[in-house]
Amino acid sequence: MSRQVKHIGILGAGLVGALLSIYLRKRGYKVSMFEKRADIRKAGNESGRSINLALSRRGIKALKEVGVFDEVSKILLPMEGRMMHGVDGQLTFQPYGKEGQFINSVSRGKLNEILISKAEEVGVELNFEHTSKNVSLDNTHVEFATPEKNITHQFDLIFGSDGAFSQMRQAMVGTNRYNYEQYYIPHGYKELTIPPTESGDFAIASNALHIWPRGKYMLIALPNLDKSFTCTLFFPFEGTPSFESLQTPEQVSAFFSETFPDSLEYIKNIGEEYFKNPTSSLVTIKCFPWVKNNCVLIGDAAHAIVPFYGQGMNAGFEDCFVLNKLLEEYSDDWDKALPLYEEMRKVDADAISDLALHNFVEMRDLVADEKFLVQKKIEAMLHEKFPDQWIPLYSMVTFSDMRYSDALKTGKKQQTIMDEIMSRPGILENWQQLDSHLIIDKLKAF
Ligand SMILES: NC(=O)C1=CN([C@@H]2O[C@H](COP(=O)(O)OP(=O)(O)OC[C@H]3O[C@@H](n4cnc5c(N)ncnc54)[C@H](OP(=O)(O)O)[C@@H]3O)[C@@H](O)[C@H]2O)C=CC1
Numbered sequence: 001m002s003r004q005v006k007h008i009g010i011l012g013a014g015l016v017g018a019l020l021s022i023y024l025r026k027r028g029y030k031v032s033m034f035e036k037r038a039d040i041r042k043a044g045n046e047s048g049r050s051i052n053l054a055l056s057r058r059g060i061k062a063l064k065e066v067g068v069f070d071e072v073s074k075i076l077l078p079m080e081g082r083m084m085h086g087v088d089g090q091l092t093f094q095p096y097g098k099e100g101q102f103i104n105s106v107s108r109g110k111l112n113e114i115l116i117s118k119a120e121e122v123g124v125e126l127n128f129e130h131t132s133k134n135v136s137l138d139n140t141h142v143e144f145a146t147p148e149k150n151i152t153h154q155f156d157l158i159f160g161s162d163g164a165f166s167q168m169r170q171a172m173v174g175t176n177r178y179n180y181e182q183y184y185i186p187h188g189y190k191e192l193t194i195p196p197t198e199s200g201d202f203a204i205a206s207n208a209l210h211i212w213p214r215g216k217y218m219l220i221a222l223p224n225l226d227k228s229f230t231c232t233l234f235f236p237f238e239g240t241p242s243f244e245s246l247q248t249p250e251q252v253s254a255f256f257s258e259t260f261p262d263s264l265e266y267i268k269n270i271g272e273e274y275f276k277n278p279t280s281s282l283v284t285i286k287c288f289p290w291v292k293n294n295c296v297l298i299g300d301a302a303h304a305i306v307p308f309y310g311q312g313m314n315a316g317f318e319d320c321f322v323l324n325k326l327l328e329e330y331s332d333d334w335d336k337a338l339p340l341y342e343e344m345r346k347v348d349a350d351a352i353s354d355l356a357l358h359n360f361v362e363m364r365d366l367v368a369d370e371k372f373l374v375q376k377k378i379e380a381m382l383h384e385k386f387p388d389q390w391i392p393l394y395s396m397v398t399f400s401d402m403r404y405s406d407a408l409k410t411g412k413k414q415q416t417i418m419d420e421i422m423s424r425p426g427i428l429e430n431w432q433q434l435d436s437h438l439i440i441d442k443l444k445a446f
């Protein structure tokens, strides 16, 4: 029987749920959104475990489509490249793309507030402090726990945008022949802060994403609107050094002065700061299908990825954009749109999931290697000369909207060619003499 959809329920008013609600309301549906937390516009959002987000092309495109980008643009801080901090305090800058291309540091809380306000403005029914407890995949209803009582609501269609530990996905996992996989990396993360200087300025350059790459782990810092930086230490849970091996303020202090010495000029009282915030874990989750009867997963609920490419939110926003395009194309025939949505997005989510895991190695290790930085320069040179024929992988992912799966495929071909080039003797000194036409021909023939 075909789906007749009038009333849609959305579980989770995080970034993806809130954006999705705007899309669907604008298409004319009655949309009710339910969020476990209190309204962040009133309650604030101080979790002490918030990695700053990097909004880029895909996310921006999805925000523009529903007319919310102008508002969002006011809270963005452009980052034009990576600023690497050596142990000796030496700084090396690596641009992300061509001149004028950048990614945007943005606070999750502030962005979420804008999206929720927009959802309210377009007529989405908002329900806070509603935790979905029981999703009936067969009857399309949900039981919610609220501070007063439990209540059940019935819908024509329900989206689970309730994040990495989705309650709706939990219900799906319990069904026959459901595929589910989760993987915790050996590292966790801890938030630290670089406050503004006494004169109220940024302590370090605000137009870059700062990295202290140290091989097996790293510290990063992204700028905030109040001129502070949110730093994140990505560090193994076990071994030496690790979260386990640093137990006292003295140990932390000694470790930081040895490993990230210049950071101590900016992070005040690291011994105390370190123990203020919790240590959180990092998980990759893959599952399929994303659609069961009239229940649909989207965003992190469908594909939780590690944060290292800065693409989790962009990918979730792109889910909304793609779904909306399919609904447009098939005149809101959900029976046609939903199978295509899950088929297309699953392949792309798997691709960005793998890319994100690899970008951790790039950020914590490769960016400290001269050879890697020269490879980036060669690829930038090729892109400059042949803008449509050689697009570096980072640019395909971040500054284009080609499918993640296509970017991954092309990136692998390019890497094979670059591996051979980088193995040539003297390449570090002579790279500017490379015959770029020959390289492009190789890629075409691949
Ligand atoms: N920078 C960071 O620290 C984080 C970034 N993100 C980014 O956001 C992107 C998009 O995330 P998105 O898919 O929207 O997921 P999110 O985790 O941002 O949002 C899900 C929302 O649903 C809430 N929720 C969870 N369970 C229930 C439930 N049973 N009933 C009702 N509400 C529930 C969550 O509350 P609660 O959070 O209390 O579980 C949260 O507010 C991610 O890919 C990632 O890039 C996401 C999380 C952290």
Ligand SMILES: Nc1ccccc1C(=O)C[C@H](N)C(=O)O
Pocket: 051, 052, 053, 054, 082, 103, 209, 220, 307, 308, 309, 310, 311, 359, 363
């Ligand atoms: N937002 C982040 C959060 C955590 C870790 C990395 C990011 C990034 O954005 C990395 C950036 N894309 C980079 O490749 O340098």
